[in-house]
Amino acid sequence: MLFSNFVFGGMLMMNPILLFTVVLMAKVVFFQNLVFGENDVKVLLLRELPFILLLHFLIELLAGKRRLPFYFLTSAVFSLALLSIAVYHDFYGSLLTYQALAQAGQIGELTESIVEIFNPWYLLFFVDLVLLVVYKKFKPQNLKIRKANYAVVSAVCAGAILVSVWQVEQKDIINEMKKAEQMGMFNYQFALAVGGAVHSQEPELEDITQARIQELKGTTPVAKPQDFGLAKHKDVIVVQLESFQNFLIGLKIDGKEVTPNLNKLLKESLYFPNFYQQVGKGNTSDAEFMLNTSIYPLGDYAMSQKFGNRDIPSLAKLLKPYNYESATFHTNELEFWNRNQMYQALGFEKTFDKSFFGEEETISFGASDRILYEKTVPELKKIKQSGKHIYANLIAMSSHHPFKLPEELNVFEIPEELKGTPLGGYIESTAYVDSQVGHLVELLKANGLYKDTLLVFYGDHVALGANALNETEAAYMSDWLGTDYSALESFNVPLLMKVPGKKAQVLPTVGGQIDLLPTIVNLLGVKMDDQIYFGQDLLNYSKNVLPERFYLPTGSFINNEILFRPGLSYHDGTAVTLATQEEAEKVEEYAEQFTRALELLKLSDGYVRSLPVRQP
Incomplete structure (x- = not known):
């Protein structure tokens, strides 16, 4: 005392x-x-x-x-x-x-x-x-x-x-x-x-050219691109799957497939198993932004909140002269992440949100994927019946963190040890998402919208961080993957493209969300001669460099061989191989790509900041 x-x-x-x-x-x-x-x-x-x-x-x-x-x-x-x-x-x-x-x-x-x-x-x-x-x-x-x-x-x-x-x-x-x-x-x-730690001097606009971007990426223009126009005048439906990681594709637990419908779709699709997220602070909304612009997200702001007032070159605007009508479908409120402004900036002609989908069957932020697809397909049919081609973005949200699927919607039995864990909830949620992918395919077929549609499915961002699993979850994940669960595995999201007239194929090409737009427009036979873009067509280029600046520090990048993460500088950074996930030796070639990746981000930031404010 x-x-x-x-x-x-x-x-x-x-x-x-x-x-x-x-x-x-x-x-x-x-x-x-x-x-x-x-x-x-x-x-x-x-x-x-x-x-x-x-x-x-x-x-x-x-x-x-x-x-x-x-x-x-x-x-x-x-x-x-x-x-x-x-x-x-x-x-x-x-x-x-x-x-x-x-x-x-x-x-x-x-x-x-x-x-x-x-x-x-x-x-x-x-x-x-x-x-x-x-x-x-x-x-x-x-x-x-x-x-x-x-x-x-x-x-x-x-x-x-x-x-x-x-x-x-x-x-x-x-x-x-x-x-x-x-x-x-x-x-x-x-x-x-005060700005000292955020922006270095912005590049001059005359320095931001497609030729300079291709030089930094190490690509040269292809005179006659492979598959150019293969899907000309076809409808385009892109489905963004929330928190959907690539390890789920083909995964079996106790002999049962987690994603039987996506696995079935693989048999008639182009599948890119080495496809990676590149989102910024906006996460899901940044993935949408990259799909539609092929511009990198900034490191300090969600793109929808920072640039929703701009006039942004986009896929919707590119396709409009070709008799396409664009629409986007999201079961949450449009004001969430400022999408009401972003969709205008991207030139979408029709937008559908929570007010349209209602709350009949809610998972996480909004209506379930079943409701999303059942209410979306009739709207797509209306566009088709009007004589227009379809360009539609569907944002599927049923596998959103914290992965708590209503029991009555569960379609998958997980191991007893995983019940009540984030990983167990994730498996249940994604199995449900896959079941509704099958439902969407059947709806499209029943309404005559499947055969002549370029149908794309891709994941938006990591669901479970490499350090987020407990000992039991980590053991299961290692058993499924055949290796330890790492940042590289968590960044790997699926990309499937069902292309009319093209046979199924597994393409090992390394790609990222920045590459979606140029790949899609190549298939549609649309040229981008007057538009700046930072991705590349995954069907015509085999080598890639993918800058990362969220979930990983700025200066990180993925190329065909490694995932690199800087320390105080390049020289005390770490690299792991894509093939084995073992530590890789840093060679001069990687140091050069580190510099080029940073320059790409700098050019992209300067470009998007230069875009004009949208006139009311």
């Missing part, structure tokens, strides 16, 4: 600036262990501490006798910020930045997913709030320090922050995680706000 009185008495006699500085520093130490896996004493003392002291000195300077509520408010705000960044990192493997506040409207829709991954250890960020009770009981004595001294120290702290930001910027670190770790999380957010 005597010892506890001594401790509390000592604490209370301290100036609040000392106590709250110690508490906030303890939170930062905890945060660094959660997110970066270690603590760097130099970063803590020379980069994090000056920022914290500056905040507290400003409170002393400006708040006067009412300083205590401001200390608690500051502590609460920064606790919430650190918690949010930690949760975001667990969910996406990337850092939450101040720009993501534009996505705050999406939180309500993601509540169930956030609860699913919430770690009870996160509550330690708020343990200091018990001090509020202590302060109400005792009257702490503030040390009397002249305000002039606070002003001097504040200036010193501000200078230390600027110097630390400048020092890290000089290292030219591309990897956002490493930059934040080196700079300190608070300083990193400050650097982002």
